[in-house]
Each structure stands twice: as C-alpha cells, then as structure tokens.
Amino acid sequence: MTFPTGLKNSKGGRPAVLALVVLLQTSAAVFFVANALSEWREDGVGPQLWMQILVTLALILGVVLGAVELRRTLSHQEDQQATIAKASGEMHQVVQRQFDAWALSKAERDVAYLALKGLDVAEIATVRGAASGTVRAQLSAIYNKAGVSGRAQFAAHFVEDLLAEGLPGDPPA
Template sequence: MDDTSDGLEARQLRRVVAAVLAVVAVIGAVDLYFDRPTSWLSAHVLVELTLMTVSASAALWLARGWGRAEATLAGTRRSLAERETERDAWRGRAESALHGLSRAIDEQFTAWSLTPAERDVALRLLKGDGHKQIAGATGRSERTVRQHAVSVYEKSGLGGRAELAAFFLEGLGGPGPRA
C-alpha cells in the first residue's frame, strides 16, 4: 500500500473511533432521558453519567490529538520536501563541480605525461586506496602498483601520496590559514 491509502485508512479509523465514542455518549444521554430517574444520585445514573462524560471527553481528546498529529505530519512532509529539493540542487552543483575537477585532474595527468596504468594508479591513490587495494582491484602485483606510484611522483615532482592529494585538493576548503 502507498502512503495515501494508509493515510486515508488511518483517517477513516480515527473518525470511526471518535464517532463510536460520541454515539456512546449520546445513547447514554438518551437512555437517561427515557429512564426519567427519580434520583440523580442512584448508581445507575452515576454509571450512565460517568460513561457519557468519559466517552465524550475521549472523543474530543482523541480528535484534538489527531488533529495536532496531522498538522505536525503535514509540516514534517513539507520540511522533508524542502530538504529533498535542497539535496537535489546541491547534488546538481556538486556533480558539475566534480566533472570540472575530473577534467582538471585528467588535464594535469596529460601534462605530466602519465601512462594509462599510471593514471589509474594515481586516481585510485587520490580516492584513498592503498597499494594492496589497488593491486587487488586492477589485477596487478603490489610491486607493480608501487612502481607506477613512484613513477607518478617522479613525473609530477611531488613527494608522495599526501602531496599528490594536496596538489589537487588544496583550496577546496575555501580560504583559511596556511601553514
């Protein structure tokens, strides 16, 4: 079932419960009217009055509570829709930025004259993979992956993985203090 049919069924159930409680209160009042008790302090009358009061109070209390719950739920749904819109907009902006970053990285790899194997290793190093992970993912030996990494560092003039990452990521955090 979808959310709308569940919501409709829940609303119908709430209406039925409130209606039953209200009917109990009304029937109690009608019963008292037709009984025409001689004393309002008899056990029968007190039970009827208690039943009527509890039923009417419960019907009102439930109706008010359900009304507040529905209002809260509607507000939560609006807020969720707003967050989803914000998320989708951010994803669009981030995707555009990531494509630009990917192009810039590819252009830099071309400027460094990296081979396809070196490019693959360099990209995986930028993503945070270790030599062993790269070897397993690419079907190469760990020693070969290390050699490709060393070649990347030599061709780029960088001292290692941290400098490689810093080369591409510096400035992404915005302006700030520099060491």
C-alpha cells in the same frame, strides 16, 4: 503507506522518524474522526464531541505539518546528494585535466587514480594484476612528472585547490 525512495537509502534517521510520526498521527486522526462520527450518531453534539473535534483538528494539522517537513527534508537531502555528485564529477575532471598536463600514460593514470583513492602499492598491484615493483616504478614516474616527492604531496596537490577558498568557519583574511 508507500515511503519515498530516498527514505529507505537515507543515511540520516530524520526522514524515517518524520515518516513514522506522520504515519502515527494519520492513524490517530483517522481513529478520532471515526470515533467522533460514531458518538455524533449516538449522542448528538455535546461537550465531549467538541473536544474530540478539537483534538482531531490538532492531529490533522500535525499530519499536514509533519508531511510538509518530511517533504522539505527529503528535498534538501536530494539537493545535497546532487551537489555532492556534481562536485565529485567536477573533481574527476580536475584530476583528469591535471593528468593530461603531466602527460601520464593510460597505465600511469590508472595507478595515479588508485593511489589518490588511498590504495597502497600491494592493493594497486592486485587490482591491476601487476607486480608490486612495476607499481612502485609507475608511482615514481608519476611523482616525477608531478614534481612531488611522494604520495602525501601528490594527494595534497589536489586537496590544496579545494582548500584554497578556506574552510567553513575560518575567519575572513
């Protein structure tokens, strides 16, 4: 059985569990069908054969329902990943527009972006191949252009817009 590509990279275990259940149910259904056919050839139709047919039909129904649920789960997971990718792209555009509004230079944009990602001065200096003092000076210039006093306010400027709509579960205003 070939698993869908989204299954092996999934962070949640639900698709893997559903796939395993479908696989086990399919194997059991195949076994019961083969066994029922064998008994039908040997003994004809009897109460035990009817019971095996009933169990086989229940297993086949389980396989179908499990496969439907697996497909639904994978589709939902793909939709969520697409939504996250879209939101990430939109956030990147918001950040770039704000950098434009602040008239950040190319170097300042790079430093600002790394700061937003959570890198400290030493890490930014290493990534950029610059001295820590240079990075500190660039961060000061960025904070000045942004009208904030430090890293926390700088990051909060971007998070503030995301939270303006309220958090899930917040009571309506």
